Amino acid sequence: MNAERHIIGERGNHFLNRVEGDTGANISACYQCERCTNACPVSIFMDIKPHQVIRYVQMGRRDELLKSSTIWVCLSCETCTTYCPNEVGVAEVINHLRNLAAKSSVEPAERPLAVFHRTFLEELQRFGRVNEFWMINSFNLKPGILKEKWKSGVLKEEMLLGIRLFKKGRLHLLPSKSKGIKRIRKIMKQNEGILDR
Ligand code: SF4
Numbered sequence: 001m002n003a004e005r006h007i008i009g010e011r012g013n014h015f016l017n018r019v020e021g022d023t024g025a026n027i028s029a030c031y032q033c034e035r036c037t038n039a040c041p042v043s044i045f046m047d048i049k050p051h052q053v054i055r056y057v058q059m060g061r062r063d064e065l066l067k068s069s070t071i072w073v074c075l076s077c078e079t080c081t082t083y084c085p086n087e088v089g090v091a092e093v094i095n096h097l098r099n100l101a102a103k104s105s106v107e108p109a110e111r112p113l114a115v116f117h118r119t120f121l122e123e124l125q126r127f128g129r130v131n132e133f134w135m136i137n138s139f140n141l142k143p144g145i146l147k148e149k150w151k152s153g154v155l156k157e158e159m160l161l162g163i164r165l166f167k168k169g170r171l172h173l174l175p176s177k178s179k180g181i182k183r184i185r186k187i188m189k190q191n192e193g194i195l196d197r
């Protein structure tokens with residue numbers, strides 16, 4: 001309890017204020033009713049449940065959040081946000097924590113999901129939009145990914161799916177740049193270095 005009080009103190013408030021400022025989420029308004037967790041379709045797979053995420057932010061437990069599997073398991077479906085009676089913005093907070101973790105040196109709890117997230121952002125920066133074919137190829141070329149997919153049998157499934165999509169004309173082999181690429185890159189640049197503040 002004393003340790004908890006210590007964390008909630010200045011350090012906790014600093015982190016809470018930063019996350020509230022960066023996301024616009026009304027984290028202080030949470031009264032732990034757990035509706036977000038009860039509504040979440042994947043909370044059973046999370047080590048820190050959505051309502052606990054909000055509590056941890058209030059308490060300044062940043063490192064535990066960035067090391068959690070929750071931030072990678074979350075589907076960003078926003079059901080939690082919709083169900084929250086206080087409009088806390090749970091999904092926005094989790095999304096923000098995921099971005100913080102991706103930019104930090106913390107070893108992610110769900111490495112393949114973390115690598116996928118990073119690859120997605122890299123492709124977005126390159127083209128201003130994501131071409132599925134290029135993104136999956138870039139993802140596969142990241143260290144260890146192809147080996148893991150081969151072992152689990154996912155690689156074969158993906159190849160068969162790719163062939164089916166290609167035959168139906170739904171897989172575009174050449175990427176095209178978005179007209180809004182400069183704006184997208186500017187937004188991404190503005191969001192860099194949040195951890196350094
Ligand atoms: S639903 Fe809203 S108020 Fe209730 S625990 Fe979740 S974030 Fe807090």
Ligand code: SF4
Pocket residue numbers: 039040041042043050073074075076077078079080081090091094
């Ligand atoms: S956004 Fe994430 S935490 Fe919220 S309900 Fe969807 S999967 Fe659960």
